[in-house]
Amino acid sequence: MNDILIEAKNLSMFFPITKGIIRQRRIAEIKAVDDVSFFVRKGETLGLVGESGCGKTTLGRCLMQLIRPSSGEVYLEGENLCNMEAEQLRLIRQKMQIIFQDPFDSLDPRMTAGEIVAEPLRVHTKIRGNELKEKVAGLLRVVGLDSSMASRYPHQFSGGQRQRLGIARALSIRPKFIVCDEPISALDVSIQAQIINLLEDLQSEFDLTYLFIAHDLSVVRHLSHRVAVMYLGKIVEIANRDALYRVAKHPYTVALLSAVPIPDPVVEATRERIILKGEPPSPIALPPGCNFHPRCPIGIEACREEIPSLREIERGHWVACHLA
Amino acid sequence: MNCPYGVRRESQKNMSLLQVRDLKTYFYTDAGVIKAVDRVSYDLKEGETLGLVGESGCGKSVGALSILRLIPNPPGKIVGGEAIFEGKDLLRISEDEIRQIRGNRIAMIFQEPMTSLNPVLTIGLQIAEALELHRGFDKKGARGEVARLLRMVGIPDAERRINDYPHQFSGGMCQRVMIAMGLSCNPKLLIADEPTTAVDVTIQAQLLEVIKELTSRLGTAVILITHNLGVVARHVNRMAVMYAGRMVEVGPSVEVYAHPRHPYTIGLLASVPRLDQPRKERLVPIDGQPPDLIHLPPGCPFLPRCSRRMERCSVEGPELREVGRDHMVSCWADID
Numbered sequence: 001m002n003d004i005l006i007e008a009k010n011l012s013m014f015f016p017i018t019k020g021i022i023r024q025r026r027i028a029e030i031k032a033v034d035d036v037s038f039f040v041r042k043g044e045t046l047g048l049v050g051e052s053g054c055g056k057t058t059l060g061r062c063l064m065q066l067i068r069p070s071s072g073e074v075y076l077e078g079e080n081l082c083n084m085e086a087e088q089l090r091l092i093r094q095k096m097q098i099i100f101q102d103p104f105d106s107l108d109p110r111m112t113a114g115e116i117v118a119e120p121l122r123v124h125t126k127i128r129g130n131e132l133k134e135k136v137a138g139l140l141r142v143v144g145l146d147s148s149m150a151s152r153y154p155h156q157f158s159g160g161q162r163q164r165l166g167i168a169r170a171l172s173i174r175p176k177f178i179v180c181d182e183p184i185s186a187l188d189v190s191i192q193a194q195i196i197n198l199l200e201d202l203q204s205e206f207d208l209t210y211l212f213i214a215h216d217l218s219v220v221r222h223l224s225h226r227v228a229v230m231y232l233g234k235i236v237e238i239a240n241r242d243a244l245y246r247v248a249k250h251p252y253t254v255a256l257l258s259a260v261p262i263p264d265p266v267v268e269a270t271r272e273r274i275i276l277k278g279e280p281p282s283p284i285a286l287p288p289g290c291n292f293h294p295r296c297p298i299g300i301e302a303c304r305e306e307i308p309s310l311r312e313i314e315r316g317h318w319v320a321c322h323l324a
Numbered sequence: 325m326n327c328p329y330g331v332r333r334e335s336q337k338n339m340s341l342l343q344v345r346d347l348k349t350y351f352y353t354d355a356g357v358i359k360a361v362d363r364v365s366y367d368l369k370e371g372e373t374l375g376l377v378g379e380s381g382c383g384k385s386v387g388a389l390s391i392l393r394l395i396p397n398p399p400g401k402i403v404g405g406e407a408i409f410e411g412k413d414l415l416r417i418s419e420d421e422i423r424q425i426r427g428n429r430i431a432m433i434f435q436e437p438m439t440s441l442n443p444v445l446t447i448g449l450q451i452a453e454a455l456e457l458h459r460g461f462d463k464k465g466a467r468g469e470v471a472r473l474l475r476m477v478g479i480p481d482a483e484r485r486i487n488d489y490p491h492q493f494s495g496g497m498c499q500r501v502m503i504a505m506g507l508s509c510n511p512k513l514l515i516a517d518e519p520t521t522a523v524d525v526t527i528q529a530q531l532l533e534v535i536k537e538l539t540s541r542l543g544t545a546v547i548l549i550t551h552n553l554g555v556v557a558r559h560v561n562r563m564a565v566m567y568a569g570r571m572v573e574v575g576p577s578v579e580v581y582a583h584p585r586h587p588y589t590i591g592l593l594a595s596v597p598r599l600d601q602p603r604k605e606r607l608v609p610i611d612g613q614p615p616d617l618i619h620l621p622p623g624c625p626f627l628p629r630c631s632r633r634m635e636r637c638s639v640e641g642p643e644l645r646e647v648g649r650d651h652m653v654s655c656w657a658d659i660d
C-alpha cells in the first residue's frame with residue numbers, strides 16, 4: 001500500500017542492566033519494546049495507549065531514531081532509517097518531530113519563545129534575518145499565541161501556552177510525522193480541550209500524521225483514527241477506533257476500557273467494571289507465555305506456555321491473544 | 325424516646341465531623357501576595373466522602389494542609405477562619421494538640437508515594453515506627469500488625485514483603501503502603517491528595533476500591549482531592565469545585581453533574597470527551613488562560629474566562645449561596 005507513511009517491522013529495544021562500576025557486567029535486560037510491527041497511514045492519527053512503563057515513549061523514540069533500536073526496521077516513505085548514517089538521518093529528521101509531555105522541562109529556560117521556535121529552522125534551513133522573524137511570528141499565530149510574545153521567556157507562559165510553543169517549534173520545519181508524547185497530560189482539564197482542538201486543526205491544515213501517545217482513553221478515542229494498545233513492550237491489540245472501542249478483543253483492552261471512570265455519577269453507579277488483580281510484572285523478569293497471563297481474568301493453560309502472536313482476526317483488527 | 329431507631333441512626337450519620345469556615349491561607353512572596361485559599365467554607369459529615377476538584381494551583385492541597393497546620397511559614401500563613409473538628413478549632417489549639425491529631429485522628433496520603441517513603445528503611449520498619457509512635461505497640465506486636473495491614477490493602481505475600489525496601493515496590497504498591505499507614509491508626513478523617521495521579525487507570529481503579537472499601541468498613545470520612553472528573557463521579561457523594569483559591573460550587577455529585585450551576589463547572593464538564601457518549605466532532609474548551617493568583621481581577625476570579633459575565637461581576641465577587649438542596653454556588657448569574 002502506498003498510503004503508508006511510517007512502518008515498523010519487528011522493532012525491539014532492549015536496555016541492558018549492568019552491575020559493577022569499572023567492568024560493567026550485563027546481568028539482565030529490560031525488554032522495553034519487544035518485536036513490534038505496525039504502520040501509520042498518511043494523514044491519520046494512530047493512538048498509542050498502555051500503562052506506565054509499557055514502552056510507549058521508547059517506541060516513539062525508536063521510530064524517530066532518537067535512540068537506535070536493538071533490532072528491527074523502521075521505514076519512512078519506504079526508506080529504512082535503521083541502517084542510515086548520521087548525516088543522512090539528519091536530513092530525514094526534518095520530516096519527523098516530537099512534542100513532549102512536559103512543557104516545563106522541554107523548553108530551554110534561557111531562550112526566548114522566538115528563539116525556541118526558530119531553532120529547528122536555524123539548524124535545518126538557511127532562513128535568517130527578517131524572513132526568519134516573520135516566519136516565527138506566523139508560527140506563533142498558527143498555534144494561537146500573540147506574535148508579540150516572541151520576546152518572552154518560558155517561565156512567563158502558562159503550561160498550556162508552553163505546550164503551544166512546543167507545537168509551534170515542532171511545526172516550524174513542516175514535518176510530515178509528529179510523535180505527540182502525552183502532550184496534554186500535564187495540562188489542566190480546562191486547557192486540554194484547547195490543545196486537542198489545535199492539534200486537529202493543524203492536522204487538516206498541514207496534512208500531518210500523528211502518533212498520539214496518551215493515558216486517557218477518552219481523549220485517544222476523540223483524536224485517533226486507529227488505536228494500538230501496548231502491554232509490557234508488546235502491541236496486544238490494534239484496530240480502527242470504532243472497532244476497538246465497541247468490540248475490544250484483548251482482555252487487557254477490555255479491562256482498560258472498563259476501568260476508565262465516566263464523568264457522570266448516574267452512569268458510574270450502574271457500570272460493570274473489571275478490576276484486574278495484582279500488579280504488572282517487572283519488565284526485567286517477564287513471565288513465560290503471554291505477558292498478561294498473571295493478571296488475565298480468562299487465561300487458559302496455553303497462555304502460561306506459549307507467547308501469542310499478533311493475528312488479524314477481522315479486517316484491520318489485530319489481536320495477540322490465544323482466546324481471541 | 326419516641327424516636328425510632330432508624331431515624332436516630334440517620335441523624336448520627338448526619339453529624340458534622342469537620343466544619344471549615346472562611347479559611348484564608350496566603351503566601352507572602354517577593355512577587356506579591358498569593359491568596360492560595362480565600363474564604364473557603366465547607367462541611368464534612370461523619371463517614372462521608374467529599375471530592376475536591378479544581379485545576380492546578382487553585383488551592384486544593386494548601387486548603388487541606390491548612391487544616392493540619394502544615395503550611396510552611398514563611399512564606400505561608402493561615403490568615404483567618406476556623407476548622408472545627410470534633411468540637412475543637414484546629415487552627416487555634418496548641419502545637420502539641422495538633423501533633424496528636426495529625427496521623428492519628430486525621431491521616432493524610434499524598435500524590436507521590438515514593439517521595440513520602442524513606443528509601444533506606446524497609447517497608448515493615450516504617451509502618452511499625454508509626455504504630456509504635458501512635459498506637460503504643462511494642463516491637464513484636466507492631467510486626468504482626470504490619471503484616472495484617474499489608475494484607476488488608478491487598479499486598480500479596482505480605483509476611484515476606486515486610487523486609488522489602490520501597491524501590492522493590494511498584495508505584496501502585498507503594499501507594500497501598502501509604503494507604504495502610506494512613507488507616508493504621510483508625511483515623512476519623514483521611515485526606516487523600518491525588519492518591520492515584522502517578523498510576524494508570526487499571527491500578528487507579530484497584531487503589532480507589534481499596535480506599536473505598538476500607539474507609540466504609542472503618543467509618544472513616546474522606547476528603548479525596550483529584551482533578552479527574554471521572555474519579556469524582558465514581559467515588560464521591562458530595563463534591564466541591566475550587567477556582568483560584570475560592571469555592572465556586574458545592575453539592576451532591578449527582579446534582580452537580582446533572583445540573584452544574586457555575587459557569588466554570590459547566591465549562592469543565594462540557595470540555596471532557598466521554599467514552600459513554602458518541603464521539604463529538606469537536607470539543608468545547610473553556611477559553612482563556614488559567615488565573616494568575618497574584619494578579620486576580622477585582623470581583624469574580626473567573627470573570628476573564630466567563631461566558632455569562634455581567635457588569636456586577638467585575639465590581640464585587642459573589643459569595644456562596646444556596647441554589648438547591650445542599651447545593652451552593654458562588655455566581656451572580658441565575659443559571660439552571
Ligand SMILES: Nc1ncnc2c1ncn2[C@@H]1O[C@H](COP(=O)(O)OP(=O)(O)OP(=O)(O)O)[C@@H](O)[C@H]1O
Nearest residue numbers: 015030032050051052053054055056057058059283
Ligand atoms: N534509557 C533507558 N535505560 C534503561 N531503561 C529504560 C530507559 N528508557 C526506558 N527504560 C525502561 O523501559 C521501559 C519502558 O519505558 P517507557 O518510558 O518507554 O514507558 P512509557 O510507556 O512511555 O511509560 P509512561 O507512561 O510512564 O511514560 C520502562 O521499564 C523503563 O524503565
Ligand SMILES: Nc1ncnc2c1ncn2[C@@H]1O[C@H](COP(=O)(O)OP(=O)(O)OP(=O)(O)O)[C@@H](O)[C@H]1O
Nearest residue numbers: 351358360379380381382383384385386387399617
Ligand atoms: N510554599 C509556597 N510558596 C509560595 N506559594 C505557594 C507555596 N505553596 C503553594 N503556593 C501557591 O498556592 C497556590 C495553591 O497551591 P496548591 O498546592 O494548593 O494547589 P493545588 O490546587 O493543590 O494544585 P495541584 O493540582 O497542582 O496540586 C498555588 O498558586 C501555589 O503557587
Ligand SMILES: [Mg+2]
Nearest residue numbers: 056057058181
Ligand atoms: Mg512515556
Ligand SMILES: [Mg+2]
Nearest residue numbers: 384385386517
Ligand atoms: Mg495539590
